[in-house]
Amino acid sequence: DEVDMQQQAENIRTVFNDPQNFNVKHPLFSAWTLWFDSPATKGRNMPQTPMTAFPQTPLAQTPGGIASAAQGWMEDIKRVISFDSVEEFWGLYNNIVPPSNLPQRANYYLFKEGIIPAWEDDANKNGGKWSIQLPKDKNRANVDKMWLYTMLAAIGETFDPILANATPENEEDAPQSMITGVIVSTRPQFYRLSIWTRTAPQSTGTDDDNELRERVEAIGRHFKVNVLGYAGNAKLQAPLATEVEFLSHKDSDKKGKNAKKIVV
Amino acid sequence: SGAKPTNLVVARPSQLANARHIDDFSVVNYPDGVSSPVAENAPAAHKPRHYSRDFLMQFMGICKEKPDNLPPLDVLGLQPDQSQIARGGSGRRQASVSGNMG
Numbered sequence: 001d002e003v004d005m006q007q008q009a010e011n012i013r014t015v016f017n018d019p020q021n022f023n024v025k026h027p028l029f030s031a032w033t034l035w036f037d038s039p040a041t042k043g044r045n046m047p048q049t050p051m052t053a054f055p056q057t058p059l060a061q062t063p064g065g066i067a068s069a070a071q072g073w074m075e076d077i078k079r080v081i082s083f084d085s086v087e088e089f090w091g092l093y094n095n096i097v098p099p100s101n102l103p104q105r106a107n108y109y110l111f112k113e114g115i116i117p118a119w120e121d122d123a124n125k126n127g128g129k130w131s132i133q134l135p136k137d138k139n140r141a142n143v144d145k146m147w148l149y150t151m152l153a154a155i156g157e158t159f160d161p162i163l164a165n166a167t168p169e170n171e172e173d174a175p176q177s178m179i180t181g182v183i184v185s186t187r188p189q190f191y192r193l194s195i196w197t198r199t200a201p202q203s204t205g206t207d208d209d210n211e212l213r214e215r216v217e218a219i220g221r222h223f224k225v226n227v228l229g230y231a232g233n234a235k236l237q238a239p240l241a242t243e244v245e246f247l248s249h250k251d252s253d254k255k256g257k258n259a260k261k262i263v264v
Numbered sequence: 265s266g267a268k269p270t271n272l273v274v275a276r277p278s279q280l281a282n283a284r285h286i287d288d289f290s291v292v293n294y295p296d297g298v299s300s301p302v303a304e305n306a307p308a309a310h311k312p313r314h315y316s317r318d319f320l321m322q323f324m325g326i327c328k329e330k331p332d333n334l335p336p337l338d339v340l341g342l343q344p345d346q347s348q349i350a351r352g353g354s355g356r357r358q359a360s361v362s363g364n365m366g
Contacts, residue, residue: 012291015326016298020279024292026301026323027285029313040341078340081333084285086320090327091280092334101344149317156315163313 015087022087029157030177031084031113034092037077038106070120082113089155098144102186110151111181111196119249123180128200128248130220132228133192135240143191147184149227150193154182158226159195161218178219190240195223200248203260213262220244220264232264281332298322 015022080096083089099108109117119125134143153159160178178197185192201213224230224244236243246262286292289302289312301319305312337343 012286012293014286014292014294015323016295017293019326022279023283024286025280025283026315027287028315036340036342038341040343078342080335080340080342081331083331085283086315086323087280087283087327088331089320090323091329091331093324094328095330095334096337097342097344103343103345103347152317152320156317156320158314158316 025088026086028084028086028089028155030155031082032089032110032155033082033113034080034096035077035109035111035117036080036107037109038103040103041078042076070116070118073118073120074116077107077109077117084113086155089151093148093151099147099184099186099191100140100144104186104188107183107185108147109181109183110154112177112179115180117181117183117196119252121180123198124196124249126199127180127197128216128246128251129183129194129196130216130223130244130246131192131194131242132224132236132244133190133240133242135238136187136190139191143184146193146228149229150182150184150195150223153222153227154179154195159219159222160215161222162215178215193228195219200246200250201262202248216246217262217264220246220262224264275332278329278332280327280329 012024013022014024014026081092083092102108111117112123115121115123134146139146157163157177157179162175163177176198178199180196180198182196183192183194185194197216197219199212199216201209201216203209203213221232224234225232228244230236230244243263246264247259251259251261289300292300294300299319299322301312301315304316304319305314
């Protein structure tokens with residue numbers, strides 16, 4: 001009843017009520033893992049001291065094992081941390097290097113816990129990615145905000161309109177999120193931001209495929225307009241820059257002409 | 265290997281680690297000026313399905329505490345670009361753009 005509710009509320013202290021002595025945190029819909037690699041992580045074996053006694057290799061997480069190609073790929077990618085609350089996300093964010101300060105050829109991979117940032121993972125193998133490439137000199141001051149907003153849309157589950165607009169009565173009725181992870185990459189001349197999806201349209205022309213394509217395009221438009229802050233009709237292609245474009249992982253393998261890109 | 269390090273200082277778990285997950289948002293009282301995630305998720309009452317950027321950004325300046333399970337970044341090979349630091353000040357300026365400092 002009302003008295004109980006009031007007592008309960010008084011015992012619940014968020015960081016807004018008490019930044020030092022809060023006793024609750026805001027759960028995320030999924031747990032997430034941040035991974036990192038750069039030339040400096042290659043071949044680095046992390047010592048198993050108590051300070052660093054955290055899981056290093058993800059391979060045991062994937063039942064049935066993954067292709068050896070992915071094992072090689074994952075060897076130099078270091079797990080930084082896993083978290084499942086808003087408060088922990090910001091604790092991480094406020095204590096880590098922003099993309100503009102990363103060395104060249106570095107990558108952050110923020111993926112749902114249990115999904116490794118490799119095509120070979122079951123959650124990724126039928127998917128694809130939205131990505132944009134931005135020239136470094138013009139975007140050094142923007143990239144940190146773009147990456148932050150990309151991460152917030154991922155952990156807040158606002159990328160996928162079907163999920164964002166869903167109001168299920170209970171957890172079991174909630175649709176599965178299309179997003180498996182987001183990536184920022186630093187290269188000598190440019191930055192790249194990517195969003196990986198669980199599935200990718202095949203251009204088969206079936207109703208299901210058209211529906212999927214609409215859903216994937218909505219994610220791309222949300223990325224371009226709401227996350228990156230561009231006008232919906234803006235043309236972005238320029239030297240070292242690309243449009244916001246989607247490519248399935250299978251088509252990325254082909255490169256060249258056969259790859260069917262979607263551009264928003 | 266069963267060898268155990270000696271002279272361990274065992275830190276207490278932080279407030280961040282100890283806090284429990286909210287399981288019923290309807291009984292949380294947010295201070296004036298702080299938006300509740302329930303309002304933006306109506307009519308889904310108890311457990312929000314998503315958090316907007318505006319909601320999440322409210323935590324940015326408050327949650328500064330380093331999570332207990334964040335390993336030392338130099339052990340991971342994750343360090344600021346030395347050439348940017350050498351150029352002087354650019355690292356600091358960039359960090360403040362992202363709201364990362366202070």
